[in-house]
Amino acid sequence: MIRVVVETASTNDDVLADARDGAPEGLWLRADRQTAGRGRQGRAWQSPPGNLYASTLVRLQAGDPAAATLALVAAVALQDVTARLAPAAVIRIKWPNDLLADGAKLAGILLEREGDAVVIGFGVNLAHHPDDIDRCAINLAVLGASCTPGMAVELLAECFARWLARWRNEGLAPIRTAWLAAAHPIGTALSTAEGDGLFDGLEADGALRLCLADGSVRVMHAGDVFLI
């Protein structure tokens, strides 16, 4: 079920509250605008009307792959949808789950967990993007796609359900393969707070492998990475 509200503080906050009240997996909430949209690392997510702001709920089950790997599921599903909407554009995943087009940020995903509930929030620049001199951004309209937030959430809910079912039934392997096919190529130069290196693929659990100048490999489970 996709619920739509005109305005809320943060769709992630609302779905987390629904989860505490016992809401089932598969719930979606979309807002036309958010007054306190949140991004990763405590950043604000500007949320004026026209873009997609939506969150969904996953209930972890016994036997599921590690909860953190839902970040890869979400990224694969969102890349799948946006690439179909803008087929002429090259839209790539940047670890763990940003979408970039021409190096500019098109979309971000925020995962938050409480017990068996994982709330996954998607922010997609459909019609406009923030003007931030530090962080280059882009929107889907610039890339030739015209899509309303309502259409985008329908497509995303359907696509996410398919990838979630594969994650549950087949494990992480097909998700990891799809993620690698849609992400920055092996050997891409990446910058992290702990140093720079070359992208060396993913560990079996989805962690980032970074090959350092001295030939050693650093494995990252969290944090920001930037394309150099």
Ligand SMILES: O=C(O)CCCC[C@@H]1SC[C@@H]2NC(=O)N[C@@H]21
């Ligand atoms: O920092 C990022 O890249 C993640 C941004 C996630 C933004 C979305 S918009 C819908 C949901 N509600 C929020 O407050 N944040 C997420």
